[in-house]
Amino acid sequence: QVQLQESGPGLVKPSGTLSLTCAVSGGSISSSNWWTWVRQPPGKGLEWIGEIYHSGSTNYNPSLKSRVTISVDKSKNQFSLKLSSVTAADTAVYYCASRIAARPYWGQGTLVTVSS
Amino acid sequence: EIVMTQSPATLSVSPGERATLSCRASQSVSSDLAWYQQKPGQAPRLLIYGASTRATGIPARFSGSGSGTEFTLTISSLQSEDFAVYYCQQYHNWWTFGQGTKVEIK
Numbered sequence: 001q002v003q004l005q006e007s008g009p010g011l012v013k014p015s016g017t018l019s020l021t022c023a024v025s026g027g028s029i030s031s032s033n034w035w036t037w038v039r040q041p042p043g044k045g046l047e048w049i050g051e052i053y054h055s056g057s058t059n060y061n062p063s064l065k066s067r068v069t070i071s072v073d074k075s076k077n078q079f080s081l082k083l084s085s086v087t088a089a090d091t092a093v094y095y096c097a098s099r100i101a102a103r104p105y106w107g108q109g110t111l112v113t114v115s116s
Numbered sequence: 117e118i119v120m121t122q123s124p125a126t127l128s129v130s131p132g133e134r135a136t137l138s139c140r141a142s143q144s145v146s147s148d149l150a151w152y153q154q155k156p157g158q159a160p161r162l163l164i165y166g167a168s169t170r171a172t173g174i175p176a177r178f179s180g181s182g183s184g185t186e187f188t189l190t191i192s193s194l195q196s197e198d199f200a201v202y203y204c205q206q207y208h209n210w211w212t213f214g215q216g217t218k219v220e221i222k
Contacts, residue, residue: 038211045213045215046160046205046213047213048210051210051211062117095159097211099207102148102165102166103165103171104162104165104207106160106162108159109159
């Protein structure tokens, strides 16, 4: 069974860049799946950030598109998220996820706080 | 973007009663629909995927139905541990989520 694990700094300064990595185990990132990032601000709902295919093709939420980059590293079986020009509104739990064989799989999530 | 609309926003139910939660998609998502349960401070827990398939370890009192644009999550007899927020999610075209239904004790 595929497992996903997020990692990265828990604190980012305003105007800086948030960077997270998702390690994939129990499966290959080169399989026919889209690899996804989702976030949830404290006390609010879930928001899809974007997704990437192992070929490098990406789709981004239009509301975040100008600030988001998702990339894949096949050699390390992982994919990454970069969100630039962050503000306090970007404080959230960030999840990596994927749909595999018609079933969503999620990581446990990591809290990222934007604060000076 | 496919918009997911959940109703009601809050559902007050007594333990042992049946709860019915609804989710509507702005366009067809076929059966690419999941339901999640979330409690404070926890990650969403997958309950149902493919509109009606229970995830591993999910009790049989949880059931999902529907296809296309109309979906339902039914909890047949609410237990104390079922009081939480429930989200629907479509993964037919990108991912989008409903705004959540809070199931609270009546």
